[in-house]
Amino acid sequence: MFNFQGRDDFQITLLRVLESVAEERLVILESPNIFICEILPGLAVLYKGNKDGDARFLCLKILFDVMIIFLNEPLEDDQRSEALKSISIIHFLPLYPTFIEDEDPIAMYAQKLLVMLIEFNYIKISDILHLKTVSQCFEFLLGDLSSANVNNVQLCLALASAPEMESKLLSQLKVVRRIGNLLEFVYAKDMEDFLEPTLGLCRAFLLCSVGSKRGLAYKKEPALLNDSSEASTAVDQQQCIRDVMDFGSNVGVLLELSRSCEANIGDIASECVLLLLKAAPREATTGFLTNLLKVSTILESSRKGVPHLVLQRILHALAYSCQQYLSHAMILSISINEISRIEVILLELKNSSPPDLASAALLAASELQRLPRCI
Numbered sequence: 001m002f003n004f005q006g007r008d009d010f011q012i013t014l015l016r017v018l019e020s021v022a023e024e025r026l027v028i029l030e031s032p033n034i035f036i037c038e039i040l041p042g043l044a045v046l047y048k049g050n051k052d053g054d055a056r057f058l059c060l061k062i063l064f065d066v067m068i069i070f071l072n073e074p075l076e077d078d079q080r081s082e083a084l085k086s087i088s089i090i091h092f093l094p095l096y097p098t099f100i101e102d103e104d105p106i107a108m109y110a111q112k113l114l115v116m117l118i119e120f121n122y123i124k125i126s127d128i129l130h131l132k133t134v135s136q137c138f139e140f141l142l143g144d145l146s147s148a149n150v151n152n153v154q155l156c157l158a159l160a161s162a163p164e165m166e167s168k169l170l171s172q173l174k175v176v177r178r179i180g181n182l183l184e185f186v187y188a189k190d191m192e193d194f195l196e197p198t199l200g201l202c203r204a205f206l207l208c209s210v211g212s213k214r215g216l217a218y219k220k221e222p223a224l225l226n227d228s229s230e231a232s233t234a235v236d237q238q239q240c241i242r243d244v245m246d247f248g249s250n251v252g253v254l255l256e257l258s259r260s261c262e263a264n265i266g267d268i269a270s271e272c273v274l275l276l277l278k279a280a281p282r283e284a285t286t287g288f289l290t291n292l293l294k295v296s297t298i299l300e301s302s303r304k305g306v307p308h309l310v311l312q313r314i315l316h317a318l319a320y321s322c323q324q325y326l327s328h329a330m331i332l333s334i335s336i337n338e339i340s341r342i343e344v345i346l347l348e349l350k351n352s353s354p355p356d357l358a359s360a361a362l363l364a365a366s367e368l369q370r371l372p373r374c375i
Contacts, residue, residue, distance in 0.1 A: 012055060043062055089127060157200050183253055
């Protein structure tokens with residue numbers, strides 16, 4: 001292991017030299033063993049307990065720069081690859097809780113590196129699935145959302161999407177309301193880089209709540225939302241994330257995003273609408289039926305290139321919301337004018353659409369017709 005011992009000024013000088021070297025891709029790749037076996041472990045040792053903030057920052061930045069080079073240039077030597085995994089598990093991961101509590105920009109570098117190590121399978125989600133580390137990853141949601149960075153969101157998305165992640169652990173975090181607030185914030189501020197991962201985070205929580213297999217079925221076959229068969233029965237409340245109903249207050253923005261010209265955004269947002277109706281029917285129905293103006297705007301966009309799958313999802317969501325409204329004897333303030341406007345749109349969709357879309361429009365029209373007109 002490389003020895004960084006010496007006076008503080010000597011350490012800083014040596015680290016700055018290494019920082020320059022770490023930016024030279026060819027130098028790193030020509031001498032991988034020196035960096036993997038000597039320098040990277042030495043940097044981790046030097047960081048730990050070091051009182052000099054500049055030295056700690058340089059340690060992590062050099063570690064980050066070198067690891068990124070190795071990740072982007074896969075090693076053909078399996079032994080070297082295993083050595084990098086060992087560095088990730090033995091040296092980087094135990095220091096991660098300290099990294100993210102350190103002064104900026106140390107936390108940002110640590111988050112970005114952890115995301116990449118997870119993506120490249122050097123670190124598995126199971127390696128970090130204990131409440132303290134997981135809750136630390138979600139802590140940014142509890143503060144000023146304007147100070148969040150994309151790495152925060154992507155890391156939380158990786159955690160929440162992992163098959164090993166249990167709904168019980170996500171329930172204990174109690175962050176659904178804050179995730180919804182983040183979605184509203186990034187949409188209002190037009191923060192494009194944040195939008196897809198934030199929507200993905202919403203979807204990950206919803207999938208975990210309804211069960212990923214069932215969630216994938218709704219994604220492909222939105223008609224299942226209105227199916228009364230066993231495959232579509234109520235969500236197991238033991239599995240459901242306890243505060244998932246807080247997403248009900250975000251149905252409006254999910255509908256806005258469902259008609260996005262960005263295909264991925266519209267796809268994820270409309271999928272979230274379906275999943276939320278299954279995970280929290282009453283709250284999602286309230287949000288859906290009180291936003292019928294946005295629903296009609298989506299349906300009118302059928303001529304403007306909105307994908308048929310998105311339209312099908314919204315039509316089935318409309319039918320399901322009407323069913324829920326009646327079965328739970330709900331009382332909501334719903335615009336009769338908007339109901340009439342949607343009925344006109346549905347009439348056109350029933351008569352001039354592909355079979356699947358026409359069938360969904362027919363179902364939505366029949367359910368909408370059952371709503372009392374005095375509301």
